[in-house]
Amino acid sequence: MWSTSIPGLEAKLVEVRDESRPSCRGRCRSSSRHIHLRPNSRGGALLAIALFLGLLSARAQDEAVPAFDTVDSMEARVQGCVTCHGQRGQGTQNGYFPRIAGKPAGYLYNQMVAFKNGTRKYAPMNYLLAYLPESYLREMAGHYANLQPPFAPRDTTPVDDAVLSRGEMLVRSGDPGKGVPACVACHGQRLTGMEPGIPGLVGLGATYIIGQLTRWQVGDRHSAEPDCMKRIASRMSNDDISAVAAWLARQARPRNLSPESPNQLRMPFACGSQPRM
């Protein structure tokens, strides 16, 4: 399988491979299985690169390995979440699994209840939460809402400037011509969300954002009626969605990460998940 026998390297190469297939979902087999390290003239340089990547990804990967201090703790009880959402809810390298740390507890609770009941459809989550009492889901939501682990590095893959400026415009000002309100109007000026029901958008990967907006468009994801995100997503083109996702994934993290207090502002669209002022 591996043509190297350098101690300690093999496991790290496995992790490099994991990182290299962000949306494998089990169907594709290892894509970098053909990495071969042979002691040759370029061996040293190659080895250095491999070790560097290995160290980087080992750190990233460690965040998705179960770990806790004491058994009788919430930290130990939420180990069922860590291979996707990271040890402290920071999300994982695979851009699809969202950061859940620091999102408003009300939002997290609503999502977990929706997964439990099947109104939000994602088979792995539906399965994991199906037989957990709502009081426990509320406790889990509170646990993650109170965590604020460091963020993953910002997305730096190159994107056209025009796309980014379109994304920024939609986030900051919306598109009145299409009836799309600005993201910041509800998700907060810092994009850290609003208590109790509106999630922060900071720290989410582009893949996840695109996935969610698309699911809303096609009616696969719903919120409590009136479903404001359904109204918004259905007004957006695929290009709009990509632009918003690309811009959001590239933003610096604000210093103040707490969600905004509820109802300082009136929201442009009524949302069932947020009590009206």
Next chain:
Amino acid sequence: MIGKIAIAIVVLALGALVAMYFLRPGALPDEPRAVTNATTQTINRGEYLARAGDCVACHTHPNDPEFAGARAMPTPFGNLYAPNITPDDETGIGLWSADDFYRMMHSGVSKDGALLYPAMPFPNYTKVTRADSDAIYAYLMSVPPVARENRPHELRFPFNKRELLIGWRTLYFREGEFVPDPGQSQEWNRGAYLVEGLGHCSMCHTSVNLLGATSEERAFEGGMIPNQNWYAPSLTSNREAGVGNWDLEDIADLIQVGTSKRGAVYGPMAEVVYNSLQYLTDEDARAMAVYLKSLPPREAEPLPPSQARLVDPSVMESGLRIYARQCAICHGDGGEGRGTAFPLLAGNQSITMSSPVNPIRMVLNGGYAPGTKKNPRPYGMPPYSHLLDDEEVAAVVTYIRVAWGNTGTPVTPQQVNDLRKLVPEW
């Protein structure tokens, strides 16, 4: 002297105060005595029995009112839709009599004479006593009626012909209430009544033949659950879920709490515990444990020795490496687990039983034990299907099946791949 008189007066005054307190007008007893009439008691008992029978599991669509039906039950013959059993006069069972209800439970015949498909576990429910059937009836009559038309079944030809059920019933259905065995204890008989009757355990824990029937000779011998792709282990084999060598306390915990010192429940059994068995009284859970423990083991031969030495060393090495990194923190270096929080793997029959389906699924999908009254904050295992490929899953599952003296057999990447394709999309 004056001092003694003063003390006597004070004592008497205090005594009088105490007496006045207890005799004060309108004083209520500390514990309000339950004011239940016969109807209330019957309905309460019916609710308890309906939970023991897990009616809600099939007759309730998620997020919809209880017992309004319409939940799809996929079978190898097509989808069945459980009917509305709320007391709505037009669409439910509001116009059924207690006699109609008992005939349905006892004989598998609906009010209008239609033969029920055996997805309704009447081959088990036939064992329910008339008094218990009447209590369940009274309870169902007491829940809010919901007007919702039954959804027609979507069965393929020829299974959509109910007349064919006459043949099925001749072959597989034995009508009759539970008859206590006078040679056994009252507790054993209560357990047998619950396991064989309302609990309808044999629906999953007995292999199903091509016509969807469970056979009496093979009762509780285990089998794949059609369309769910979980293996329901044998209750009569100590190599599977047979509990002949378990303590009664552990058996009762497993079914009522969802976790025990010997293992925990996941998947379809977690659903059963969550919806049904957690509500059992301690006495009934123990009675079921007594009966389950007494089921005669099918095989007499001792367990085979561990096959660890026969497994390809590179597979064992890879399995150990993954285990040490991902699994050991919860399940322990020696597979000893951590109490009831994280189940032990060494000597765990669900890990070593001949079918590797459940341990493979646990590694692929993870899982939480059910949250129950006695264990409302269960621990869980994360999914690995996105981190480990088929060979890695096969290696780690092989490792836990043969390490530490475990007597399981190795699994192949192909077996992992087959299950990966069957489980819900990622």
